[in-house]
Amino acid sequence: xxxxxxxxxxxxxxxxxxxxxxxxxxxxxxxxxxxxxxxxxxxxxxxxxxxxxxxxxxxxxxxxxxxxxxxxxxxxxxxxxxxxxxxxxxxxxxxxxxxxxxxxxxxxxxxxxxxxxxxxxxxxxxxxxxxxxxxxxxxxxxxxxxxxxxxxxxxxxxxxxxxxxxxxxxxxxxxxxxxxxxxxxxxxxxxxxxxxxxxxxxxxxxxxxxxxxxxxxxxxxxxxxxxxxxxxxxxxxxxxxxxxxxxxxxxxxxxxxxxxxxxxxxxxxxxxxxxxxxxxxxxxxxxxxxxxxxxxxxxxxxxxxxxxxxxxxxxxxxxxxxxxxxxx
Amino acid sequence: xxxxxxxxxxxxxxxxxxxxxxxxxxxxxxxxxxxxxxxxxxxxxxxxxxxxxxxxxxxxxxxxxxxxxxxxxxxxxxxxxxxxxxxxxxxxxxxxxxxxxxxxxxxxxxxxxxxxxxxxxxxxxxxxxxxxxxxxxxxxxxxxxxxxxxxxxxxxxxxxxxxxxxxxxxxxxxxxxxxxxxxxxxxxxxxxxxxxxxxxxxxxxxxxxxxxxxxxxxxxxxxxxxxxxxxxxxxxxxxxxxxxxxxxxxxxxxxxxxxxxxxxxxxxxxxxxxxxxxxxxxxxxxxxxxxxxxxxxxxxxxxxxxxxxxxxxxxxxxxxxxxxxxxxxxxxxxxxxxxxxxxxx
Numbered sequence: 123x124x125x126x127x128x129x130x131x132x133x134x135x136x137x138x139x140x141x142x143x144x145x146x147x148x149x150x151x152x153x154x155x156x157x158x159x160x161x162x163x164x165x166x167x168x169x170x171x172x173x174x175x176x177x178x179x180x181x182x183x184x185x186x187x188x189x190x191x192x193x194x195x196x197x198x199x200x201x202x203x204x205x206x207x208x209x210x211x212x213x214x215x216x217x218x219x220x221x222x223x224x225x226x227x228x229x230x231x232x233x234x235x236x237x238x239x240x241x242x243x244x245x246x247x248x249x250x251x252x253x254x255x256x257x258x259x260x261x262x263x264x265x266x267x268x269x270x271x272x273x274x275x276x277x278x279x280x281x282x283x284x285x286x287x288x289x290x291x292x293x294x295x296x297x298x299x300x301x302x303x304x305x306x307x308x309x310x311x312x313x314x315x316x317x318x319x320x321x322x323x324x325x326x327x328x329x330x331x332x333x334x335x336x337x338x339x340x341x342x343x344x345x346x347x348x349x350x351x352x353x354x355x356x357x358x359x360x361x362x363x364x365x366x367x368x369x370x371x372x373x374x375x376x377x378x379x380x381x382x383x384x385x386x387x388x389x390x391x392x393x394x395x396x397x398x399x400x401x402x403x404x405x406x407x408x409x410x411x412x413x414x415x416x417x418x419x420x421x422x423x424x425x426x427x428x429x430x431x432x433x434x435x436x437x438x439x440x441x442x443x444x445x446x447x448x449x450x
Numbered sequence: 451x452x453x454x455x456x457x458x459x460x461x462x463x464x465x466x467x468x469x470x471x472x473x474x475x476x477x478x479x480x481x482x483x484x485x486x487x488x489x490x491x492x493x494x495x496x497x498x499x500x501x502x503x504x505x506x507x508x509x510x511x512x513x514x515x516x517x518x519x520x521x522x523x524x525x526x527x528x529x530x531x532x533x534x535x536x537x538x539x540x541x542x543x544x545x546x547x548x549x550x551x552x553x554x555x556x557x558x559x560x561x562x563x564x565x566x567x568x569x570x571x572x573x574x575x576x577x578x579x580x581x582x583x584x585x586x587x588x589x590x591x592x593x594x595x596x597x598x599x600x601x602x603x604x605x606x607x608x609x610x611x612x613x614x615x616x617x618x619x620x621x622x623x624x625x626x627x628x629x630x631x632x633x634x635x636x637x638x639x640x641x642x643x644x645x646x647x648x649x650x651x652x653x654x655x656x657x658x659x660x661x662x663x664x665x666x667x668x669x670x671x672x673x674x675x676x677x678x679x680x681x682x683x684x685x686x687x688x689x690x691x692x693x694x695x696x697x698x699x700x701x702x703x704x705x706x707x708x709x710x711x712x713x714x715x716x717x718x719x720x721x722x723x724x725x726x727x728x729x730x731x732x733x734x735x736x737x738x739x740x741x742x743x744x745x746x747x748x749x750x751x752x753x754x755x756x757x758x759x760x761x762x763x764x765x766x767x768x769x770x771x772x773x774x775x776x777x778x779x780x781x782x783x784x785x786x787x788x789x790x791x792x793x794x795x
Contacts, residue, residue, distance in 0.1 A: 147596070173596060179626065184585045184619035191589015194574060195523070196597060199589075214616070215585070218577045227567050227575040228558030229781035263782050287784035 126306045129299035131273035132238075133162050135280045136200065138310060140170055146284060147192065149176035150185055150202030150238075159204055160240055160299060182208055186215040186237060190223070193235040198284055206241035206293065207253040220289045221264035236283045236290050242333050242385055243434055244297035248425035254333075254386035254417070259291050260362040260395070266290045266315055267362040269332040273304040275360060278313030286315060295333040302337060318366035320373065324355035326448050327379035327410075330370055330396055332359040335383045335435060342441040352448045362392050370396065371404050378409035379447050383440055388416030410450035415443055452656030452666035452698065459679050461741065466678070468743045474515055474674060475738060478507040478731050479753055481532040483760050484541055485705070488548055492709045496768070497548045501564040502705035503531040506636055508730025509669075509699035510606070511536055512677025513634050516685045517604050523590050524573045525583045525605040528564040529636065529703070533606055538571040541760045545767035552773045559773040581611040584620035584633070591629035591694075602688040603631040604681075609698075610641025612655050621696065625662035628693035632684045635698045636671060642707045643716035656698035664694045671699030672730040675737070702728070 126134070140146045148163055154177035157164035166175045178185050182203055189199035203209045209216070216237070224232050243252035260267045266288055270276040276294065283290035321336065322343055331339045336358050343354035357373050359365070374380045380400050382393040397412050415435050417423070423433035461471055485504045491497035503510070510532025517524065519538050526533040531544065543555050547566075550559035556567040556575065567575030574590070576583040587605035594601050611617050612635060624631050635655045639646045652658075659666025665687075669680045677699055684695035702725035706713040713722075738744040744752075 179619070179622055181619040181622070183616045184588070184623050187582070187585025187616060187620065188589035188592065188623055191586040191591070192593045193589075194586060195590045195593035197593045211615070214579055214582060218579050219582055219586070222577065223575060224783065225781050226557055226561050226565070226577065227569075227781075228554075228560060229785070230555075230567060230569045231575050232784055266783070 123305045123307055125303055126273050127300050127303045128273045128276050128294070129160055129162060131277040131306050132280055132294060133164060134306075135277035136162065137166065139281060139284050140166065140174065143198065144174070145196065145198045146200060147174045147176065147197055148200045148202065149178050149189060151178060151180055151204045153177060153202050158202065160296065162202070162238070182212040183215050186212040186220065189235050189237070190215065190219055190233060193233045194231060198234055200236045200238060200284065203237060203239040205247075205251050206239035206255045207250045209239055209255055213258070216259060216265065216291070217262050221262045224288065225264055232287050233289045234287050236280070236292050238292045238294065240296040240299070241293045242295040242297055243423045243430060244334055246425060246427070246430065249422035252423050254384070254391070256293055256362055257386055257391050260392055264289075265363060267293065268315055268360065269293045269295070269362055270313070270360055271295060271298060271333055271336045271358060272302060273306050275313050275319070275358070277306055278311050279315060279360070281310060282312040282315050285312065290315065297334045298337065316361050316364055316366060318360050318369040319358045320355060320369070321358045322354065322356040324353035325377060326353045327381065327444065328355045328357060328373040328377045329381045329383060329444065330357045330359060331383040332362070333385060335385050338435065338437045338440050339383055341437050342444055345437070345441050346444055346448070350445065350448075352445070354444060354448075359396070365395065365399070367399055367403070370399065374400050374404050375407045378407060379450070380408065381413035381415065381444065381447055383415045383435060385417050385434060387419050388414065389419050391416050410447055413443060413447050415440065452654050452659060452668050454668045455676060455680050459675065461675060464675065464679055464682065471738055471741070471743050474511055475734055475744070476752060476756065477532065477535050478511050478674065478734065479756050480535060480541065480760065481507045481510070482731060483753070483756050484531055484544060487760055487764060489705070489709065491548065491764070497563070499562055500548070500709040501528045502703060502708070503529055504704040505702045505725065505730070506638065506671070507532050508674040508734065509634070509636050509671035509677045509701050512674035513606070513681040513697065513699065514604065515678050516681035517602065519571070522572065522601050523594070523603045524571070525576065525587045525603065526566050526573065527576065527583070527607050527611070528578070529608070530566065530606050531564070534566050534573060537573050539566070539568065539573070540763065542763040542767055545764050546770060549767055549770070550773070551767060551770040553770055558777070581607055581614035581617040581620070583607075584611075584617055585623065587631050587633075588620045588624045588629055591624065591631035592627060594630055600689055601630070602685050604634065605631060606634045606636060608641060609635055609637040609639070609646055609655050610644065610649055611635070612658070613649055621662045621694070624694045625664050628664075628691070630688035630691070631694045632681065632688060633694060633696045634681070635696065636701055637698055638701050638703045640703070640707070640717065642711060643713075645716075654698055656696050659696035662694075662696070664696065666696040666698065668698045668700065671701030672728045672733060674730055674734050701730075
């Protein structure tokens with residue numbers, strides 16, 4: 123075991139996968155000489171060469187579309203979109219091509235490929251370096267969408283994503299890159315795509331989250347335990363599509379109270395799907411209202427520190443809402 | 451600027467035997483016969499949607515003929531009946547798609563007709579959004595070179611496709627890496643109804659090629675041998691590691707964009723009749739008669755044979771089973787464990 127931050131865990135896992143299998147190639151803007159703007163591919167160009175570490179033109183549609191071609195012809199591409207906010211020019215490739223290739227060919231063609239994208243706010247990224255894009259893609263059948271939030275999960279799920287026969291959108295919350303550290307095994311291991319994970323066990327209420335909000339929820343849960351003796355169970359979704367309904371529902375049935383916390387605009391976000399699932403399947407197990415905390419329905423967080431803070435749910439807000447729900 | 455090819459290379463100099471020439475001719479006639487039959491079936495209410503090929507047979511068969519089955523990779527677009535016939539699809543396969551049958555090799559009846567695909571034949575599945583297959587062509591070509599193979603990738607599209615941003619992105623990437631891929635533009639002057647002068651300010655799509663660092667060639671798309679000649683050069687260049695080529699074949703489509711279009715709203719009958727006088731099949735027929743490859747009675751007899759054969763395949767396809775509605779939820783993701791899935795191409 124080694125203590126690593128999240129971005130280092132991703133770097134190391136990707137490095138090991140490239141070292142182990144020469145079908146794995148990385149492509150994207152600044153992944154070569156620069157080693158990635160977040161340093162995820164630092165040192166790769168020198169070690170693996172420019173045929174496997176491809177600095178692409180500034181064209182996200184081609185980054186994803188070229189990766190599709192590579193995946194169709196025996197390679198295992200890991201494409202990087204520099205910021206998730208810039209994936210929109212590749213939306214047609216993601217939705218029309220990547221997600222639908224297997225279905226439209228009646229199973230004849232598959233796409234073993236990964237698209238990595240740093241997402242989320244809290245880094246003074248303003249309108250176009252802070253976005254949450256997960257709901258756009260989790261809505262599309264045929265794409266697996268994962269949101270690992272700890273170094274252990276990120277490294278293990280990246281290996282699982284590269285080994286997966288289907289396309290995986292691998293979302294990395296950029297505020298957690300260097301904020302969150304944890305123990306990571308030195309030997310290769312995988313964390314399966316699909317299952318959610320109970321990050322903190324509790325009995326009074328269930329909170330479901332991912333990304334930076336998961337860590338806010340864990341902090342709020344610890345505070346509630348300490349200050350009020352309230353026991354909060356925190357479920358880390360980890361994979362948004364396919365969603366692990368069983369783990370979420372089992373936790374909600376146990377505690378009888380449920381709250382979802384996410385950073386994306388509240389309306390039509392992933393939290394809406396999770397809350398709807400609970401309402402459909404576990405309504406009569408609930409002892410309180412379903413609570414949904416999300417970002418406000420405005421186009422973006424601002425660059426100014428206070429505008430950014432005003433957008434993002436924080437630990438105080440989450441603690442307060444947890445307390446209200448626990449006391450309901 | 452693009453090179454304009456108007457040469458008359460004798461077929462033997464192109465390495466084409468009399469048998470090759472007859473096969474090319476038969477393939478072009480087969481494409482035309484399929485078109486006529488498909489429209490007949492559409493009028494009979496048996497085929498809800500038809501994408502016609504007529505007029506494009508020369509540029510499709512001519513360019514595709516320079517590639518090799520079982521070795522090269524094909525990325526056609528929806529009008530490419532001629533290309534997929536050369537790649538190895540049969541009329542039966544094509545009519546399975548037209549009738550949306552369970553055994554339709556492209557999609558098992560999921561996609562609209564003429565959305566080709568077959569892993570067995572190396573025809574890559576494509577969608578309806580225009581030009582979206584071109585970055586795939588570049589990516590496959592990259593993988594071919596990475597793996598040390600000597601295959602090439604052929605891709606086909608209309609002139610409307612060249613306005614899409616992803617068209618530029620794909621050609622730019624292919625040019626940077628000098629990839630073994632050939633881009634073939636079948637320029638029929640209309641993107642549904644939008645004429646070329648509303649699509650671009652230039653006369654030749656191929657003139658854009660130097661902007662990507664590789665050659666562009668304009669060829670008469672109704673001259674099947676000229677199309678073969680330029681594609682043969684392009685394939686040889688690609689196989690030799692000399693990079694991509696953009697070929698622009700000037701042609702015309704005789705029928706509306708699809709069975710749901712009405713081309714009388716945007717072009718005159720006189721213009722269509724004028725274009726039909728440059729018909730690629732008639733023209734090739736004259737060449738083959740002059741060469742003695744065909745005798746005077748051959749065209750009629752060959753057309754009759756092909757019609758009979760296609761009609762038989764239509765009947766078989768019509769009687770084939772429909773997809774099982776219970777299969778609706780299959781193939782969203784790989785079936786079975788990931789480890790069991792064959793990830794080779």
